[in-house]
Amino acid sequence: MKRYILMRVLKALLTIWAVYTLVFFLTRVTGDPIEWLTIAGASDSAKETLRENLGLDLPLWQQYFKSLIGLFTGDTGTSYYYARPVSELFAERIGPTVALGSIVMLVTVLIGIPLGVLAAVRHNTLLDRATMSTAVIGSTMPNFVLGILLIFIFSLKLRLLPSGNTGTPLHYILPVIAMSVGPTASVARLTRSSLLDVIGQDFLDCARAKGMREWKVVLKHGLRNALIPVITILGAQLSAMIGGSVVVETVFAWPGIGTLIVSSAQQRDFPVVVFGVLVIAASVTFVNLLVDLSYGLLDPRIRNS
Amino acid sequence: MEKILEVNHLNKHYPVKKGLILQKEIGQVRAVNEVSFDLFRGETLGIIGESGCGKSTLIRMLIGLEKPTSGQIRFLGQPIENGMSASLRKQMQMVFQDPYSSLDPRMSVQRILEEPLRIHCKMSKQQKEQVILPLLGQVGLPREALKKYPHEFSGGQRQRIGIARALVLEPTLLLCDEPVSALDVSIQAQILNLFRDLQRQHELTLLFVSHDMSVIRYISDRVMVMYLGQIMEIATKKELFERPLHPYTQALMRAVPVPDPERRDQCAVLEGEIPSPIHAPKGCPFSTRCPYASEICRQQRPQMHRTGEGHLTACHRYSGEVEG
Numbered sequence: 001m002k003r004y005i006l007m008r009v010l011k012a013l014l015t016i017w018a019v020y021t022l023v024f025f026l027t028r029v030t031g032d033p034i035e036w037l038t039i040a041g042a043s044d045s046a047k048e049t050l051r052e053n054l055g056l057d058l059p060l061w062q063q064y065f066k067s068l069i070g071l072f073t074g075d076t077g078t079s080y081y082y083a084r085p086v087s088e089l090f091a092e093r094i095g096p097t098v099a100l101g102s103i104v105m106l107v108t109v110l111i112g113i114p115l116g117v118l119a120a121v122r123h124n125t126l127l128d129r130a131t132m133s134t135a136v137i138g139s140t141m142p143n144f145v146l147g148i149l150l151i152f153i154f155s156l157k158l159r160l161l162p163s164g165n166t167g168t169p170l171h172y173i174l175p176v177i178a179m180s181v182g183p184t185a186s187v188a189r190l191t192r193s194s195l196l197d198v199i200g201q202d203f204l205d206c207a208r209a210k211g212m213r214e215w216k217v218v219l220k221h222g223l224r225n226a227l228i229p230v231i232t233i234l235g236a237q238l239s240a241m242i243g244g245s246v247v248v249e250t251v252f253a254w255p256g257i258g259t260l261i262v263s264s265a266q267q268r269d270f271p272v273v274v275f276g277v278l279v280i281a282a283s284v285t286f287v288n289l290l291v292d293l294s295y296g297l298l299d300p301r302i303r304n305s
Numbered sequence: 306m307e308k309i310l311e312v313n314h315l316n317k318h319y320p321v322k323k324g325l326i327l328q329k330e331i332g333q334v335r336a337v338n339e340v341s342f343d344l345f346r347g348e349t350l351g352i353i354g355e356s357g358c359g360k361s362t363l364i365r366m367l368i369g370l371e372k373p374t375s376g377q378i379r380f381l382g383q384p385i386e387n388g389m390s391a392s393l394r395k396q397m398q399m400v401f402q403d404p405y406s407s408l409d410p411r412m413s414v415q416r417i418l419e420e421p422l423r424i425h426c427k428m429s430k431q432q433k434e435q436v437i438l439p440l441l442g443q444v445g446l447p448r449e450a451l452k453k454y455p456h457e458f459s460g461g462q463r464q465r466i467g468i469a470r471a472l473v474l475e476p477t478l479l480l481c482d483e484p485v486s487a488l489d490v491s492i493q494a495q496i497l498n499l500f501r502d503l504q505r506q507h508e509l510t511l512l513f514v515s516h517d518m519s520v521i522r523y524i525s526d527r528v529m530v531m532y533l534g535q536i537m538e539i540a541t542k543k544e545l546f547e548r549p550l551h552p553y554t555q556a557l558m559r560a561v562p563v564p565d566p567e568r569r570d571q572c573a574v575l576e577g578e579i580p581s582p583i584h585a586p587k588g589c590p591f592s593t594r595c596p597y598a599s600e601i602c603r604q605q606r607p608q609m610h611r612t613g614e615g616h617l618t619a620c621h622r623y624s625g626e627v628e629g
Contacts, residue, residue, distance in 0.1 A: 300413075
């Protein structure tokens with residue numbers, strides 16, 4: 001088991017490094033940041049000085065190794081645009097992103113799983129069909145489309161809720177709905193089908209025959225066995241959410257790392273973009289690693305092999 | 306002898322529905338039809354019949370997993386067709402057919418065996434171990450098995466766990482729904498012997514369902530033959546195997562392969578298929594395949610006739626005898 005974890009961590013690090021390298025070189029293709037940072041008609045010598053100050057005059061491979069070594073020594077580089085350390089910028093912006101993501105995750109788990117259980121227990125009733133057809137619509141609707149729709153209805157037409165930015169708890173409502181509808185629907189659908197598979201098995205009947213209460217039978221023997229695929233999809237949803245937050249944060253002008261990365265990409269602020277993608281890649285790999293390791297806890301059959 | 310279980314005119318009918326939204330009932334499956342029998346303390350009643358004849362439905366109604374459409378079940382003198390109290394429930398336990406799906410894969414053997422105690426009695430860890438450890442020995446599993454999970458065992462061993470689980474609460478009656486049919490033949494014998502030993506040690510009454518004649522012949526004291534949800538014949542094992550009276554029972558006996566090439570011609574197989582239970586024959590359920598069927602068989606359902614000491618047969622051919 002230890003060896004397995006070690007191998008997985010090494011693979012995760014390798015993935016993150018590969019993403020970092022790819023993004024580092026890809027950003028350089030988007031254009032020259034000096035054009036963005038100087039006003040039109042600036043003298044060539046001023047541009048050259050700026051280029052030297054930012055370290056952009058060095059050959060590309062030297063820039064790459066400089067930034068890579070910087071990462072290991074804790075130096076994340078300096079933003080071209082804000083002229084501040086990149087780590088500082090992220091420290092300011094990570095709070096709103098994590099807050100939003102945690103609430104979305106909580107909503108997904110607390111609504112998605114009970115909804116799936118209910119649909120499975122009331123299998124083939126009107127409730128089941130209504131829940132599942134809603135879930136299909138929910139899981140197929142892209143979150144940015146839903147976000148724009150929500151802003152249109154609740155902010156523009158009804159003027160009930162703020163359309164963007166943070167401040168009050170009210171600000172959370174629309175982005176949380178936009179981001180959690182898809183994952184909630186997927187989790188509900190998967191919980192239902194996974195639980196239905198388990199519900200047909202004899203050990204549930206056996207628990208009933210022993211005199212166990214029905215809700216306890218479903219939760220203790222049913223749901224615990226049905227959770228493994230649900231955990232997988234939760235992990236996948238969380239990964240997708242970390243990446244997808246870039247889009248939703250832009251729609252809602254949420255002051256998180258998503259908007260920071262998007263605006264920096266537009267401004268060719270390479271150090272910020274590269275570090276931002278690094279953060280996202282690291283979170284996604286970390287979540288996937290956690291999901292894989294959690295299988296062992298959930299299923300004794302995987303634990304021993 | 307004390308009657309442990311009395312079953313009177315028990316029926317289970319499932320509606321057959323058609324249509325997507327507005328479902329219309331188009332018929333009924335009579336899974337169990339007018340079944341009546343008694344079970345005495347300490348005996349083993351074997352129930353035999355083809356698949357789909359209502360054996361499992363009957364057992365599931367007895368233990369309360371299905372609600373009867375009509376009829377009475379009395380267990381230890383109390384009516385249980387509408388559910389039973391916890392103290393009564395402890396007295397009836399069940400062993401399932403499939404040892405693979407009847408054990409929760411996420412529970413260790415210890416937790417599987419402790420669970421009935423957790424539901425029914427408040428016990429300390431030591432008290433629970435005092436109950437479980439001797440049982441584990443009796444079903445032939447080592448002490449180390451407690452910490453393991455079901456997937457680490459073979460089919461026969463898993464069925465031993467299932468049997469131990471059913472015995473944890475010291476039940477009076479053990480319902481066995483084809484407990485050996487999922488096992489290899491070599492393992493079947495071991496498990497059958499285990500049932501016999503445990504029955505002696507725990508003074509158990511067994512209701513044993515099987516579709517295997519030799520299994521029923523080995524384990525039973527009395528045998529009940531079912532066909533399309535109805536009882537065809539009940540008799541002591543000796544009587545039934547020596548003097549089968551119902552044409553269906555006779556056909557079952559002839560269908561058992563005899564390991565003797567000289568007697569090959571004696572193995573006769575019934576013509577035709579079991580009728581669909583939705584369109585069950587109006588009279589005797591066996592009339593469509595019975596070589597002796599006459600007009601009355603097709604029109605009228607035969608009553609149970611007493612055809613010997615403790616021998617009841619549902620066939621018009623014995624209508625001259627006293628009604629049972």
